[in-house]
Amino acid sequence: xxxxxxxxxxxxxxxxxxxxxxxxxxxxxxxxxxxxxxxxxxxxxxxxxxxxxxxxxxxxxxxxxxxxxxxxxxxxxxxxxxxxxxxxxxxxxxxxxxxxxxxxxxxxxxxxxxxxxxxxxxxxxxxxxxxxxxxxxxxxxxxxxxxxxxxxxxxxxxxxxxxxxxxxxxxxxxxxxxxxxxxxxxxxxxxxxxxxxxxxxxxxxxxxxxxxxxxxxxxxxxxxxxxxxxxxxxxxxxxxxxxxxxxxxxxxxxxxxxxxxxxxxxxxxxx
Amino acid sequence: xxxxxxxxxxxxxxxxxxxxxxxxxxxxxxxxxxxxxxxxxxxxxxxxxxxxxxxxxxxxxxxxxxxxxxxxxxxxxxxxxxxxxxxxxxxxxxxxxxxxxxxxxxxxxxxxxxxxxxxxxxxxxxxxxxxxxxxxxxxxxxxxxxxxxxxxxxxxxxxxxxxxxxxxxxxxxxxxxxxxxxxxxxxxxxxxxxxxxxxxxxxxxxxxxxxxxxxxxxxxxxxxxxxxxxxxxxxxxxxxxxxxxxxxxxxxxxxxxxxxxxxxxxxxxxxxxxxxxxxxxxxxxxxxxxxxxxxxxxxxxxxxxxxxxxxxxxxxxxxxxxxxxxxxxxxxxxxxxxxxxxxxxxxxxxxxxxxxxxxxxxxxxxxxxxxxxxxxxxxxxxxxxxxxxxxxxxxxxxxxxxxxxxxxxxxxxxxxxxxxxxxxxxxxxxxxxxxxxxxxxxxxxxxxxxxxxxxxxxxxxxxxxxxxx
Numbered sequence: 033x034x035x036x037x038x039x040x041x042x043x044x045x046x047x048x049x050x051x052x053x054x055x056x057x058x059x060x061x062x063x064x065x066x067x068x069x070x071x072x073x074x075x076x077x078x079x080x081x082x083x084x085x086x087x088x089x090x091x092x093x094x095x096x097x098x099x100x101x102x103x104x105x106x107x108x109x110x111x112x113x114x115x116x117x118x119x120x121x122x123x124x125x126x127x128x129x130x131x132x133x134x135x136x137x138x139x140x141x142x143x144x145x146x147x148x149x150x151x152x153x154x155x156x157x158x159x160x161x162x163x164x165x166x167x168x169x170x171x172x173x174x175x176x177x178x179x180x181x182x183x184x185x186x187x188x189x190x191x192x193x194x195x196x197x198x199x200x201x202x203x204x205x206x207x208x209x210x211x212x213x214x215x216x217x218x219x220x221x222x223x224x225x226x227x228x229x230x231x232x233x234x235x236x237x238x239x240x241x242x243x244x245x246x247x248x249x250x251x252x253x254x255x256x257x258x259x260x261x262x263x264x265x266x267x268x269x270x271x272x273x274x275x276x277x278x279x280x281x282x283x284x285x286x287x288x289x290x291x292x293x294x295x296x297x298x299x300x301x302x303x
Numbered sequence: 304x305x306x307x308x309x310x311x312x313x314x315x316x317x318x319x320x321x322x323x324x325x326x327x328x329x330x331x332x333x334x335x336x337x338x339x340x341x342x343x344x345x346x347x348x349x350x351x352x353x354x355x356x357x358x359x360x361x362x363x364x365x366x367x368x369x370x371x372x373x374x375x376x377x378x379x380x381x382x383x384x385x386x387x388x389x390x391x392x393x394x395x396x397x398x399x400x401x402x403x404x405x406x407x408x409x410x411x412x413x414x415x416x417x418x419x420x421x422x423x424x425x426x427x428x429x430x431x432x433x434x435x436x437x438x439x440x441x442x443x444x445x446x447x448x449x450x451x452x453x454x455x456x457x458x459x460x461x462x463x464x465x466x467x468x469x470x471x472x473x474x475x476x477x478x479x480x481x482x483x484x485x486x487x488x489x490x491x492x493x494x495x496x497x498x499x500x501x502x503x504x505x506x507x508x509x510x511x512x513x514x515x516x517x518x519x520x521x522x523x524x525x526x527x528x529x530x531x532x533x534x535x536x537x538x539x540x541x542x543x544x545x546x547x548x549x550x551x552x553x554x555x556x557x558x559x560x561x562x563x564x565x566x567x568x569x570x571x572x573x574x575x576x577x578x579x580x581x582x583x584x585x586x587x588x589x590x591x592x593x594x595x596x597x598x599x600x601x602x603x604x605x606x607x608x609x610x611x612x613x614x615x616x617x618x619x620x621x622x623x624x625x626x627x628x629x630x631x632x633x634x635x636x637x638x639x640x641x642x643x644x645x646x647x648x649x650x651x652x653x654x655x656x657x658x659x660x661x662x663x664x665x666x667x668x669x670x671x672x673x674x675x676x677x678x679x680x681x682x683x684x685x686x687x688x689x690x691x692x693x694x695x696x697x698x699x700x701x702x703x704x705x706x707x708x709x710x711x712x713x714x715x716x717x718x719x720x721x722x723x724x725x726x727x728x729x730x731x732x733x734x735x736x737x738x739x740x741x742x743x744x745x746x747x748x749x750x751x752x753x754x755x756x757x758x759x760x761x762x763x764x765x766x767x768x769x770x771x772x
Binding site: 061064111112113155157158159162163165205209210211215216219220223253266268269 | 467487490491494495528529553555558559560562564565566585593604676677678681685686687688689731736
């Protein structure tokens with residue numbers, strides 16, 4: 033028998049609320065947004081994947097938060113003309129979470145690896161649109177994401193800050209080196225995709241190093257690789273690839289810098 | 304082998320009555336104050352192979368025409384071509400927002416007929432020095448003349464530079480009047496390893512060419528960079544400027560990755576009088592849309608598979624024209640003019656079998672200033688093959704004789720329909736709704752239309768066989 037537990041200290045509720053709001057926003061204001069049908073199909077795929085995996089691994093509490101966050105992230109970021117691809121993406125995401133693991137931690141952020149996998153295997157079917165949010169929305173959304181992390185007592189607020197500092201530092205450094213006005217760096221920061229990436233992907237505590245210094249190394253590597261892919265290799269999805277690449281070496285960081293493992297606060301553990 | 308790294312400029316024109324295209328970066332030889340208002344650029348691209356075609360609507364004296372385009376690396380003579388205006392005009396017409404018209408049928412006998420209006424095409428429309436001396440002077444300023452040649456009516460010089468101040472001095476000495484702030488932007492491009500593509504008009508060649516206008520310049524290059532360098536062009540702009548970007552790609556729709564894409568309002572009924580002022584309508588509609596987005600978005604005006612159109616504002620481009628524009632992946636046997644030519648009054652235009660295979664055309668339109676578009680436009684090709692067009696519908700009410708119970712119902716709903724059209728038009732153009740209503744009244748859309756009855760007594764209609772005549 034599955035139980036659904038709710039604990040408001042869990043940062044993921046705030047994440048779901050923030051992503052949900054953004055979904056509603058793009059539903060109303062974006063000409064290239066995803067609709068409810070897309071969200072339903074993605075959600076169906078994610079919950080199905082989660083359910084099957086939990087059944088297979090005999091886990092008692094059906095976790096709906098993770099499928100919801102993954103579905104919302106996928107719906108907001110991934111674009112395709114074929115709705116079944118959302119279903120596939122959600123299944124891929126959930127499968128990666130349960131199947132690609134080292135030391136009881138999954139390697140990849142589920143939404144991130146699904147996006148990267150599809151960009152690589154089906155470039156003629158999917159794309160991502162990083163520039164679809166205006167700047168006013170960006171600031172509002174950024175504030176909410178941040179507030180969500182603080183309110184949710186997430187221990188991983190440092191990950192978001194490390195990453196943003198590194199990435200924005202690189203953007204500013206580039207602008208200074210080129211002698212460009214700082215408006216340009218500011219403009220480059222104002223991407224909705226960057227925010228979703230920062231607050232819902234790279235901050236995923238399950239796929240970041242346990243040690244704080246490890247997290248710093250991890251986020252800096254993502255920022256640097258993503259920045260290079262974007263500006264030197266002209267790969268617009270650079271950050272998504274960068275996270276997937278750095279996630280592969282994350283177990284090494286965990287092995288070198290041992291620290292207590294993160295667990296989501298969900299329900300009272302049975303003794 | 305040189306890797307091209309083209310940074311294109313921004314050119315292209317439209318809408319504005321004083322449209323000089325080629326607005327990327329006008330620099331005048333004389334001190335004539337030149338403004339760049341709008342530009343038209345075509346980008347054909349697949350697998351990093353890119354051809355950029357820059358329309359030239361320069362209106363002034365040909366001797367005053369001069370541009371500086373940052374390019375990624377040395378562009379040799381064989382990478383440059385001049386095309387004909389005709390092809391860009393054709394592409395413009397093919398992708399232009401279109402007005403279609405429908406006629407309500409007699410409400411007593413349901414049948415629809417559609418007529419297509421041809422869309423309004425919006426576009427209206429030195430002394431030689433010894434090469435040695437020039438090179439020497441350039442070198443002393445840290446500027447290298449990489450290439451120098453003439454293509455068509457253009458004298459072209461490709462420069463590389465180490466320092467922006469040296470480049471600026473050299474350009475100034477050459478008579479290019481650079482706008483304020485150019486040095487920083489030039490410096491940024493130099494650090495990004497760009498070269499500079501300079502073009503002026505060779506008056507002798509221009510005279511000999513027999514053309515009365517400057518033809519579009521084309522540059523082919525192969526590079527990962529897929530962007531439109533607009534920054535130089537914003538420096539000497541006296542206000543917002545427009546760019547219409549046409550892209551021809553293999554996979555699907557092209558969009559900016561660092562600016563928002565917004566679809567222009569489309570597929571709604573508009574009042575009949577719009578037919579008489581479609582250009583004005585489109586201009587106001589675009590102004591309003593730009594304002595709503597704070598001038599920070601690019602607008603999608605057309606996205607379609609080049610093989611067909613529905614309805615067609617113009618025929619799809621012939622394969623040879625597509626090739627001229629840089630569609631290098633077209634290997635199918637060249638079909639001559641594709642498909643039947645649609646005429647006004649013809650029903651829907653069905654897919655044309657030949658035409659451009661695997662060519663997806665996107666038309667993006669932006670109005671921008673240095674403040675609202677601080678960064679060069681980064682582009683990306685998506686896999687989106689969903690069709691979109693700016694299409695506005697005029698639906699003519701039935702004005703013939705209609706006598707049946709349904710007729711009254713039909714006429715009873717007309718005012719509501721007209722009002723909806725008026726409101727929509729006011730909403731998207733910012734026009735005054737009362738003006739719209741009064742124009743509608745005068746143009747066949749009276750708000751109190753009644754079913755027209757046959758004035759003759761019923762028995763006369765029974766035997767109306769034209770006996771009297």
